[in-house]
Amino acid sequence: MRNTLLIARRELAAYFRSMSGYVIFALVLLIDGILFNAFALGDGEHRSAEVVAKFLEYTSGLVMISSVLLSMRLLAEEKQTGTIVLLTSSPVRDREIILGKFLSGFAFLAIITLATLYMPLLIMVNGKISWGHLFAGYLGLLLLGGTTLALGTLGSALARTQVLAAIISAVLVTTLLIAWALAHVTERPFNEFFQAIALYHKHFTPFMQGVIHLRDVVYYGMMIYFSLFAATRVLEARRWR
Amino acid sequence: MIQVRGLTKYYGDHAAIRDLNFDIASGEVIGFLGRNGAGKTTTLKVLGCVLLPTSGTATVDGVDVVANAHAVRAKIGFLPDTPPLYNEMSVGDFLRFAAELRGVPSRQAAAKVQAAEEKMDLREMHDVPIGSLSHGYRQRVGVAQALVHQPALLILDEPTSGLDPIQIVEMRDLIRRLRGQHTVLISSHFLAEISQTCDRLLVIQRGEIVAQGSEDDLAESRGKSAIELTLRGKIETARAVLSVLPGVVEVNDHDPASALPGEVNLRIRAETDLRAELVRASVAAGLDVLRIDQAASRLESLFIELSRNDPPTADPTSPASTGDAS
Numbered sequence: 150m151r152n153t154l155l156i157a158r159r160e161l162a163a164y165f166r167s168m169s170g171y172v173i174f175a176l177v178l179l180i181d182g183i184l185f186n187a188f189a190l191g192d193g194e195h196r197s198a199e200v201v202a203k204f205l206e207y208t209s210g211l212v213m214i215s216s217v218l219l220s221m222r223l224l225a226e227e228k229q230t231g232t233i234v235l236l237t238s239s240p241v242r243d244r245e246i247i248l249g250k251f252l253s254g255f256a257f258l259a260i261i262t263l264a265t266l267y268m269p270l271l272i273m274v275n276g277k278i279s280w281g282h283l284f285a286g287y288l289g290l291l292l293l294g295g296t297t298l299a300l301g302t303l304g305s306a307l308a309r310t311q312v313l314a315a316i317i318s319a320v321l322v323t324t325l326l327i328a329w330a331l332a333h334v335t336e337r338p339f340n341e342f343f344q345a346i347a348l349y350h351k352h353f354t355p356f357m358q359g360v361i362h363l364r365d366v367v368y369y370g371m372m373i374y375f376s377l378f379a380a381t382r383v384l385e386a387r388r389w390r
Numbered sequence: 391m392i393q394v395r396g397l398t399k400y401y402g403d404h405a406a407i408r409d410l411n412f413d414i415a416s417g418e419v420i421g422f423l424g425r426n427g428a429g430k431t432t433t434l435k436v437l438g439c440v441l442l443p444t445s446g447t448a449t450v451d452g453v454d455v456v457a458n459a460h461a462v463r464a465k466i467g468f469l470p471d472t473p474p475l476y477n478e479m480s481v482g483d484f485l486r487f488a489a490e491l492r493g494v495p496s497r498q499a500a501a502k503v504q505a506a507e508e509k510m511d512l513r514e515m516h517d518v519p520i521g522s523l524s525h526g527y528r529q530r531v532g533v534a535q536a537l538v539h540q541p542a543l544l545i546l547d548e549p550t551s552g553l554d555p556i557q558i559v560e561m562r563d564l565i566r567r568l569r570g571q572h573t574v575l576i577s578s579h580f581l582a583e584i585s586q587t588c589d590r591l592l593v594i595q596r597g598e599i600v601a602q603g604s605e606d607d608l609a610e611s612r613g614k615s616a617i618e619l620t621l622r623g624k625i626e627t628a629r630a631v632l633s634v635l636p637g638v639v640e641v642n643d644h645d646p647a648s649a650l651p652g653e654v655n656l657r658i659r660a661e662t663d664l665r666a667e668l669v670r671a672s673v674a675a676g677l678d679v680l681r682i683d684q685a686a687s688r689l690e691s692l693f694i695e696l697s698r699n700d701p702p703t704a705d706p707t708s709p710a711s712t713g714d715a716s
Contacts, residue, residue, distance in 0.1 A: 234474045241463075
């Protein structure tokens with residue numbers, strides 16, 4: 150665990166030292182603010198719960214996109230610059246490298262996500278919000294973001310370059326997003342399978358409504374685990390090449 | 391310290407290294423010499439637990455690099471051909487990170503970093519971002535990260551690569567200072583870069599060790615005849631009979647993997663061409679001679695080529711240094 154935290158701390162500092170980290174941070178806040186003002190608040194009167202749900206919907210899209218962008222550098226950049234050898238020649242286990250990388254990205258993503266919290270809090274100026282709804286929504290955002298980040302970590306482990314890593318990660322995330330659409334055009338048992346693995350509709354929508362199902366928490370937890378497990382195996386396989 | 395037996399690594403159908411056998415004693419400074427693509431980096435990566443061999447064994451301090459890579463990594467410091475540096479970090483922060491990554495406790499890290507910076511003359515660069523350092527200083531930071539945790543074995547892959555003649559001399563001096571503190575394995579494709587620094591040289595060509603010994607030994611061996619011999623019979627008998635012949639300098643196993651059952655391949659170094667005497671002695675001892683061949687030309691030509699590529703030498707007493715931070 151010491152090595153994991155050591156790697157995570159260095160990586161997190163690297164996000165704050167890099168221009169790309171600040172650019173992603175600023176763009177998420179800017180675009181989320183515009184979407185919140187234009188569509189979630191919109192014209193006329195809305196129920197506070199509806200505004201929060203709309204806000205969570207827009208923010209979830211931004212969280213997924215920023216996860217892919219944040220994760221692309223995690224391992225691909227180290228391979229491009231050759232710094233991966235520092236980690237692989239040190240007494241650090243591959244799973245500690247992967248977990249440390251993931252935790253750094255997740256911490257940065259959590260900071261970005263929590264920085265959007267001022268927007269739903271603005272609703273309190275003219276209305277009331279349920280703290281439970283907000284808690285469920287942000288838990289959902291972090292779980293969804295964690296899952297796309299873990300898929301991105303796998304993409305970054307597979308790719309030689311950051312651009313390729315972003316493409317692989319985007320393909321993985323998109324595949325899991327459109328699984329929901331596949332469920333509508335297939336028959337049992339395939340439609341149930343596609344519904345179950347779909348990244349967004351079945352598992353994130355309840356969080357948007359302020360509902361926490363253990364089933365959804367377990368789904369995201371398992372997706373993170375399997376993605377990081379696969380990324381560890383990919384890193385281990387590098388020693389054979 | 392290092393024992394390598396039959397080490398082989400294939401990339402697809404291409405053998406990067408083939409049947410390497412060598413030993414390195416504790417405290418030795420060894421130069422690993424060969425042209426680009428000869429197999430130096432692959433060998434060092436296997437010893438550095440970055441790459442797995444296809445077959446054969448390698449142990450560091452008695453610990454197998456495949457079966458117990460984690461334990462071996464704790465004993466070594468590795469500088470790959472491209473120094474693994476994070477440009478956004480300062481030299482001090484980076485060395486502290488490298489030290490803690492290699493298991494140095496946090497409270498001891500500052501002292502270890504200071505010691506490594508002093509060894510590599512980097513104290514003034516402690517707070518300088520690595521991205522703004524010159525190539526010479528980057529190489530020094532690369533060596534410093536490899537030794538910051540004071541490992542028993544230092545593996546340095548081309549530490550003088552890309553340096554100008556004055557920087558090469560400085561790096562040589564820095565590496566010389568490591569003598570007695572670590573076992574050091576340095577690779578290079580230039581003879582002059584490492585010959586003055588090392589106790590012994592291992593010469594590799596096309597993935598095989600073609601010679602080993604001190605520079606004087608190798609220079610001497612160029613003038614001597616090397617004979618390859620394939621016999622049918624017992625290796626003990628062959629060694630006993632051939633090694634006592636007048637003029638024979640050394641009798642070694644050669645390419646044992648390709649020998650058929652009951653056969654032995656030997657490489658014999660001799661003062662002169664002793665092929666007739668070797669055949670007579672073998673037959674008299676009841677050994678069948680299956681093949682005999684002269685094999686001096688390969689080392690001869692390689693040595694000339696490595697020497698011809700020598701970089702220009704610089705005056706080691708020159709006060710000028712091009713290793714300044716830019």
